[in-house]
Amino acid sequence: MAFNVLIIDDSPAMRKFIxxxxxxxxxxxxxxxxxxxxxxxxxxxxANWVDIVLTDINMPNMNGEQFMEKMAxxxxxxxxxxxxxxxxxxxxxxxxxxxxxAKDYLTKPFLPEQLGxxxxxxxxxxxxxxx
Amino acid sequence: MEPTxxxxxxxxxxxxxxxxxxxxxxxSNADESAIAGDEWMAARVAFRGPRSGAFGIGAPLTTARTLxxxxxxxxxxxxxxxxxxxxxxxxSNMICGAFLSRLGDESVYDLxxxxxxxxxxLADEGVVSRWLQLDEGQLRVWLRMGPLS
Numbered sequence: 282m283a284f285n286v287l288i289i290d291d292s293p294a295m296r297k298f299i300x301x302x303x304x305x306x307x308x309x310x311x312x313x314x315x316x317x318x319x320x321x322x323x324x325x326x327x328a329n330w331v332d333i334v335l336t337d338i339n340m341p342n343m344n345g346e347q348f349m350e351k352m353a354x355x356x357x358x359x360x361x362x363x364x365x366x367x368x369x370x371x372x373x374x375x376x377x378x379x380x381x382x383a384k385d386y387l388t389k390p391f392l393p394e395q396l397g398x399x400x401x402x403x404x405x406x407x408x409x410x411x412x
Numbered sequence: 413m414e415p416t417x418x419x420x421x422x423x424x425x426x427x428x429x430x431x432x433x434x435x436x437x438x439x440s441n442a443d444e445s446a447i448a449g450d451e452w453m454a455a456r457v458a459f460r461g462p463r464s465g466a467f468g469i470g471a472p473l474t475t476a477r478t479l480x481x482x483x484x485x486x487x488x489x490x491x492x493x494x495x496x497x498x499x500x501x502x503x504s505n506m507i508c509g510a511f512l513s514r515l516g517d518e519s520v521y522d523l524x525x526x527x528x529x530x531x532x533x534l535a536d537e538g539v540v541s542r543w544l545q546l547d548e549g550q551l552r553v554w555l556r557m558g559p560l561s
Contacts, residue, residue: 293498294484368505370510390432
């Protein structure tokens with residue numbers, strides 16, 4: 282089974298890095314979409330089938346927290362698993378994002394194999410070949 | 413906390429980020445005099461929380477290009493200037509995040525969007541800085557604590 286992924290990060294370089302790591306993760310990736318902020322991501326989610334979202338927090342226009350709040354309030358989107366990928370390592374921020382419904386929290390920098398491991402954990406048995 | 417403590421934390425933060433996502437190690441302190449005169453790329457990010465200030469990095473263009481190529485998985489010859497700038501800004505953001513997490517106060521910090529910097533700002537008063545020798549090239553990390561103007 283291939284998974285459609287949405288990467289949300291205001292850095293095009295980081296989005297490209299994550300795409301590259303996903304391709305090497307062992308998880309079968311279908312369509313890989315990306316957005317530069319939360320609002321753009323919501324528009325994409327309402328028009329495309331997405332299996333998992335990877336989001337940064339610190340972004341212009343609509344940040345990751347605001348994006349999670351919007352997702353939680355939308356019955357069509359609230360069941361999509363979200364993985365937070367952020368430079369912020371504070372316990373308070375992690376708890377806040379997990380409280381908003383994030384399935385897991387990965388801090389930057391991360392090793393490529395860490396992303397594969399967390400994806401496999403979030404997607405469970407559906408992620409064939411994940412670590 | 414003494415300036416030398418900050419320097420040590422900046423170096424260990426840079427080492428962690430460069431090792432894990434840029435596949436480059438930090439070897440030692442670099443000889444600053446050997447770098448003078450090179451063309452630069454610099455980027456900085458402001459942070460606000462229990463402590464406020466700015467964090468920045470600078471490097472010769474040759475180093476910045478190598479780091480961008482490693483991060484994006486492309487040949488150096490394929491790297492566009494805009495990509496090099498994006499990667500360098502992201503590098504400043506990640507090292508700053510790693511540094512703040514090492515301050516040990518477990519607090520939430522707000523970081524500004526990282527921006528390309530004027531290399532002249534590296535000579536600012538009140539800046540704690542350190543040159544690092546990498547496997548490939550050199551990198552300067554700097555920190556200015558205090559309210560931002």
